[in-house]
Amino acid sequence: MANVISDETIEYVGILAKLELNDAEKEKAKQDMTSMLDYIDQLNELDTTDVEPMSHVFPVNNVFREDIVTNTDDRENILKNAPEQKNGMFNVPKTFS
């Protein structure tokens, strides 16, 4: 067990991911993450010096759109799933005081 996931780490990742875990879930998350990271550490058995990280599998490049307006007003559809809306806008808890 090379990895130790502390309470602080779980707390911190919760802030990043906007997840709130109860104590039991936190314990479980600590265990799960520790064992996953230990498992992932296997990758260190491989020498990857001078290997370029590969984010795209294919050498596809330069895919662009032309600068032409193609969309028209679609507000009704954009808003129709909003949990709360008012005056054509999405309603959110106050962000600023």
Next chain:
Amino acid sequence: MKSYETVIGLEVHVELATKTKIFCGCSTAFGAEPNTHTCPVCTGMPGSLPVLNKQVVEYAMAVGLAANCEITRYSKFDRKNYFYPDNPQNYQISQLYLPICRNGFVEIMDQDGNPKKVRIHEIHMEEDAGKLIHDEWDDCSYVDYNRSGVPLIEIVSEPDMRSADEVIRYLEKLRLIIQYLGASDCKLNEGSMRADVNLSVRESGTGTFGTRTEMKNLNSFKAIARAIENERERQIELLEEGKKVIQETRRWDDNKEYSYPMRSKEDAMDYRYFPEPDLVPMIISDEWIEKIRKNQPEFRDEKKKRYISDFEIPEYDADIITGTKHLADLFEATVKFGANPKKVSNYLMGETMRLLKSNDMEPEDITFSPENLARLIGLTDDNLINSSVAKEVFEKIFTDDINPVEYVEKNGLKQNNDEEGLRKMIQEVIENNPQSVSDYKNGKDKALGFLVGQTMKAAKGKANPGIINKILKELLG
């Protein structure tokens, strides 16, 4: 107190003047009803995917070339992850690892009037956020995603500036370059140009940098200057008290003239950047760079030289006119309509500047057309109106962009060039003002002016002042 040096670097966001957003075909036009310029892509609907607007890359490259940058031949987008309601995906598509431009500089004048290079670390492309509207009475805010996905470039300077003056000169220079390129209108008050100030202080002579803060929400050059002064003092005060400057982002309140830290404990400044898997890399060829380079416009210095040599206008005037893209465009367009360049320059330098100042406007706010200015100059060239009428008509052009030919006709403002008629009027003026006549004859030249004025009054302001002078002198012998 010890002596301190201020060290400033800038992150300048510029909204690009594309017709559509960076990753979707929604319009970027200002002023639409909330959320009417949105689609699944720029509102982060599940299943939507971004496709890059080519014009954004070309504008970014053009700005980079004008700012002496290297163009990154293999460039990519990354995701910057943070939760905020103006950011519909809760990540912003930006560039961290392979920004489109790097290692440039722009030249400004320092305090002593010597040229100074401000180095540019990088220019990257990214998407703008939506707008949050706060309801004073309700306990909630509202989100409008019309601005979400509007293309931005962020120009990141090295910490090469040492005063608010230098910062403003740097910003003016950048603005000019970008305006000349047509890549943005760069209006600070409308947010199409926004500057975040990274500032630290250190004891003079120290080699290392102090801890810096980042200041946001600076909407004018004046606000930038005030915020820099305020933050400089705040940091020095902390250091003098033996306290430490905390590295943080602060928000400037220009009404209250103070700043406060922006983030709460719920915001870890950990953006978890990683390569955007939904977009493919950009490979920029020599040919593409050359194409952009060839299309670069004439920038200020070349333009200024050309104005002086081709149009023979004074260096001072050329400097002011080329100092704003809009003025330079207006100047050249008016000349193209056949107006005498010197006269155009005089209008821009004189009346235009006066009216801008008295209306508290910037040259960008000028709305009159070059055609109407050219027409007005034509009327004076043809002796059809005199200079005081011209001044009055120009004011109408400035405010309402009226057609001066029609206006002069309609209001009967044409100059009176009828020598016989004027001669009669002058004879009457001479008869009615014996005192002034004798004063003039006794060598008081001022009296002639009074007589000219009286004649002009009798002619309802429309007389040709040259003819009045000529006849008066003749009659007074």
Next chain:
Amino acid sequence: MDILDYTAVELAGRIKKKEVSVKDAVMAVLDRIDKTENELNCYVTIDRDGALMSAEEVQKKIDRGEFAGPLAGVPVAIKDNMCTDGMLTTCSSKILSNFVPAFSSQAVVNLKEAGAVIIGKTNMDEFAMGSTTETSYYGATKNPWNTDHVPGGSSGGSAAAVAANECYYALGSDTGGSIRQPAAYCGVVGMKPTYSTVSRYGLIAYGSSLDQIGPICKDVTDCATILEVISTYDPKDATSVKRQDTDFTSALIDDVKGMKIGVPKDYFGDGMDEEVKDAVLRAAEVLKSKGAVIEEFELSLVKYAIPAYYTIASAEASSNLERFDGIKYGYRTNEYEGLHQMYKKTRSEGFGPEVKRRIMLGSFVLSSGYYDAYYLKALKVKALIKKAFDEAFSKYDVILGPVAPGVAPKLGESLCDPIKMYLGDIDTISANLAGLPGISLPCGISKNGLPIGLQLMGDCFKEKNIIRAAYAYEQARGKFGREDR
């Protein structure tokens, strides 16, 4: 013969000849759903009225000759992570339990333009994270072969619906085996095409660099036919590739003479079920007897695919799932104080445990100080894995192996130990990392009466090789179904 026993292509042929109406087919499917759906739970949404209405419209267009393609009039089921205009699309998650998209994914648009009739949306592991369809907010789907067993996942609803004749074919999505593995567990055919072949527009992303949509269906002919319809270049998906060679049905040729097939020893190592191993190797023998050249080889790096995959997929997922925040669509918690609590409560209540587990892991491996050690390392290993496949495909036309180390496990057995569950993906995951096409088709039945899957993988853009091999094998194998138990 029961109308439900036709393959999709057979049914379309009968409809075209007016032996069967579109409505007959839709009614037959709906009747079957009435009989078996309660027990199996293949669907999240069944659109009876919509399907019947659409049946009429499609019939008219077929009669007028507007729909003349090989799938016209055939009822289809769509995995619930593909947007369908006006129809609930949940990803089997509480957080999207009320989400009705205003547009359809491109693959669905293609099917509709080919005259498909959408029966409904199939159950899946929540956000496609899982291998059993047990992590669904809407309850587990059961395996039609034995309802004590899982159907596999994450496209378990699609695979089970095809196996149970609750539709004629279905769309699934495959990020680490999510089409191929449930197809194997349910005894049907499933295929993940080369990455970038089917547009991802409208597919609610899990791991964007790995996700591909593909068919789940009754035989290889259906598979090639469906794939041909859904594989179109889409300018709305920047990763979509313009391909000229998507006439996949041209590869339905019963001839593998001289075809070079590699069998990686690495896929038959520890933890491999003997029955599965035997069935897969027998399938290799069948192809050999038809003239293929079979050779064992060492692929290498196989065990590293799982940790690399879970790092990359979790990282991408943690970002892709950030948009579910209770503001624009979906579930929002009832009570909260302020913005951040709204975010946290909405997401904590809206996502299930497996999704939260992967979001946490993904957020961690991208966080400051760990990016290089985990995420970047995984991308480098991905490059090595891709290289290993490049070498293999310089020697072989097709790689043959199992789809999973065993047959469908019992319900409730897998979720306790995540790593054990992840290990079950060992045979399918590499194809996603390397972007390769892979097909899964039945090659046997275990002693306890569950189907065994054979996997054929091809080099990128070489779907035709595996379709040809699969078709040849299928011809030799003969018909396969639950009645053969």
